[in-house]
Amino acid sequence: MIVDPALLAMRARATFASDHRVAALVRPGSVTQVQACMRIAASQRIPVYPVSSGRNWGYGSSLPASDGNAIIDLSRMNAILEINPRLAYATIEPGVTQRQLMQALQDITPALWLDATGSSPDCSIIGNTVERGFGHTPYGDHFGHACALQVVLPDGRLVETGFGQFPGAAATPVYRWGVGPAIDGLFTQSNLGIVTRMTVWLMPEPAYFQAFFLRARESALEPMVDALRTLRLEGSLRSSIHLVNAFKVISSDGRFPWGLADGTGRLPEEATRQLIARWGCQAWNGSGALYGSRAQVAASRRRVLELLRPVATELRFLDDRTIGIAGRLRTPYKWFTGVDLAQAMALVKPVYELMKGIPTSRMLASTYWRKREIPDEFDPDRDRCGLIWVNAVAPADPVQVRRMVTIVETVFRKHPFEPAMSMTLRTERAVDNIISITYDRDRDGEDERAMACHDELLSALMDEGFYPYRLGVQSMALAAQRRDPSARELIDRLKHALDPHGTLAPGRYAG
Numbered sequence: 001m002i003v004d005p006a007l008l009a010m011r012a013r014a015t016f017a018s019d020h021r022v023a024a025l026v027r028p029g030s031v032t033q034v035q036a037c038m039r040i041a042a043s044q045r046i047p048v049y050p051v052s053s054g055r056n057w058g059y060g061s062s063l064p065a066s067d068g069n070a071i072i073d074l075s076r077m078n079a080i081l082e083i084n085p086r087l088a089y090a091t092i093e094p095g096v097t098q099r100q101l102m103q104a105l106q107d108i109t110p111a112l113w114l115d116a117t118g119s120s121p122d123c124s125i126i127g128n129t130v131e132r133g134f135g136h137t138p139y140g141d142h143f144g145h146a147c148a149l150q151v152v153l154p155d156g157r158l159v160e161t162g163f164g165q166f167p168g169a170a171a172t173p174v175y176r177w178g179v180g181p182a183i184d185g186l187f188t189q190s191n192l193g194i195v196t197r198m199t200v201w202l203m204p205e206p207a208y209f210q211a212f213f214l215r216a217r218e219s220a221l222e223p224m225v226d227a228l229r230t231l232r233l234e235g236s237l238r239s240s241i242h243l244v245n246a247f248k249v250i251s252s253d254g255r256f257p258w259g260l261a262d263g264t265g266r267l268p269e270e271a272t273r274q275l276i277a278r279w280g281c282q283a284w285n286g287s288g289a290l291y292g293s294r295a296q297v298a299a300s301r302r303r304v305l306e307l308l309r310p311v312a313t314e315l316r317f318l319d320d321r322t323i324g325i326a327g328r329l330r331t332p333y334k335w336f337t338g339v340d341l342a343q344a345m346a347l348v349k350p351v352y353e354l355m356k357g358i359p360t361s362r363m364l365a366s367t368y369w370r371k372r373e374i375p376d377e378f379d380p381d382r383d384r385c386g387l388i389w390v391n392a393v394a395p396a397d398p399v400q401v402r403r404m405v406t407i408v409e410t411v412f413r414k415h416p417f418e419p420a421m422s423m424t425l426r427t428e429r430a431v432d433n434i435i436s437i438t439y440d441r442d443r444d445g446e447d448e449r450a451m452a453c454h455d456e457l458l459s460a461l462m463d464e465g466f467y468p469y470r471l472g473v474q475s476m477a478l479a480a481q482r483r484d485p486s487a488r489e490l491i492d493r494l495k496h497a498l499d500p501h502g503t504l505a506p507g508r509y510a511g
């Protein structure tokens with residue numbers, strides 16, 4: 001157990017201010033040790049908070065949801081227990097990172113792809129999945145592609161979910177429901193157990209992959225949502241599609257133009273125009289990909305062209321061959337066109353690779369947008385980058401999506417930050433808007449200003465019916481108040497039955 005105040009203070013850091021202290025840190029190396037931790041915590045009434053890799057940036061990093069918790073850091077439990085090439089799954093422990101599983105797949109069975117998030121390659125796969133996070137391939141719904149959880153309950157007992165509850169059940173890693181009540185959902189976005197093992201399904205590499213990138217004017221948002229929903233519903237597009245606004249693009253490499261700052265804290269209009277011109281972006285900038293045989297991709301591409309060309313100002317397709325050519329043509333391209341292809345490729349290539357499940361740390365540069373310096377190795381907590389996510393889900397309906405965007409823009413007009421939005425068609429029917437409030441924690445008063453923006457934005461979105469798909473520790477209380485009393489009571493009863501003294505992660509999604 002670690003109680004060194006300096007180390008504990010490091011674990012209490014996040015990308016926003018909080019007065020939660022960390023009382024101790026334990027790093028169990030096995031399930032039996034996690035069980036022992038939970039028994040001690042229950043008998044001594046010590047609140048404990050599990051993290052798998054603790055890189056939950058913008059949602060709290062490894063910061064517990066309440067004060068005075070001991071962190072149970074599961075990163076030492078990092079065994080890949082099985083990779084099954086034929087049935088395309090891996091069974092892993094919580095410390096297994098995106099980088100680690102990708103490397104293992106490349107060594108053992110390169111024809112299987114991981115689905116990666118845009119966060120660091122060193123993030124835990126289980127940490128993200130229990131938050132119901134998402135990635136960028138057709139397997140992007142992480143919890144939707146996971147099963148067979150092993151869970152330590154708050155009293156130290158062990159349970160398995162799905163068919164794992166039945167001794168010798170042959171289909172445990174391949175069939176999520178088992179038979180009888182499905183209980184695995186209880187252990188995501190909750191404080192009812194610690195997940196110590198999970199099976200994640202892997203995507204077979206398609207015979208052919210083609211990505212597309214589009215740009216569109218502000219007024220094209222509504223027809224674009226209609227077109228994208230149609231493409232998703234009919235199956236022409238199988239993965240999440242992203243639409244990011246111009247602020248998201250220009251803040252992606254973390255270089256606020258301080259030379260043009262006007263003292264208001266906002267990005268001046270002229271600087272915005274210059275950055276938009278430099279990046280060559282539009283009001284909305286989209287990316288998506290096609291996966292399948294050459295014939296399947298060609299058929300989907302025809303539909304994408306048919307529906308998106310009339311609404312986009314630009315629509316380009318890229319595959320491995322064209323990406324390679326672009327890499328070789330960087331210098332001559334700039335001579336002839338004046339456009340910095342290297343800069344464009346620096347942004348496009350990581351997005352392209354993410355759509356093939358290859359994790360990157362490149363996106364973390366965006367957390368340095370308001371910092372004056374960017375280090376070689378990113379660590380937003382250490383470098384006091386300010387980042388607060390607010391997210392909201394809307395039906396994939398043009399009127400609703402426009403309403404959601406208008407709320408975001410209206411709230412940001414009152415606060416000195418850029419409304420950077422990244423909208424993802426997560427399913428055939430739902431759009432998730434991930435809004436970042438990015439700032440410099442070293443500037444006086446900025447933590448308070450950013451949290452005021454968060455509070456107002458989250459409340460305004462919920463007032464209009466747009467609720468978040470996931471909460472950070474900064475948002476738990478605001479969102480919890482809104483839950484219907486009967487649902488709240490049911491969750492409280494479950495919590496009390498499993499954890500009568502409330503020692504596991506108090507305040508995390510529930511009491």
Ligand SMILES: Cc1cc2nc3c(=O)[nH]c(=O)nc-3n(C[C@H](O)[C@H](O)[C@H](O)COP(=O)(O)OP(=O)(O)OC[C@H]3O[C@@H](n4cnc5c(N)ncnc54)[C@H](O)[C@@H]3O)c2cc1C
Nearest residue numbers: 052053054055056117118119123124127128133134194195
């Ligand atoms: C630039 C940038 C891009 C990002 N892109 C994405 C993205 O594309 N998709 C996305 O989903 N997120 C994204 N994120 C957000 C975040 O960084 C990731 O979701 C990340 O995977 C979460 O951190 P982690 O994996 O270290 O999980 P952890 O911090 O280990 O876990 C997250 C939470 O889950 C709970 N938990 C963890 N492990 C367990 C367990 N074993 N049992 C029970 N509860 C547990 C904990 O309470 C913890 O607070 C991004 C962040 C940044 C800064």
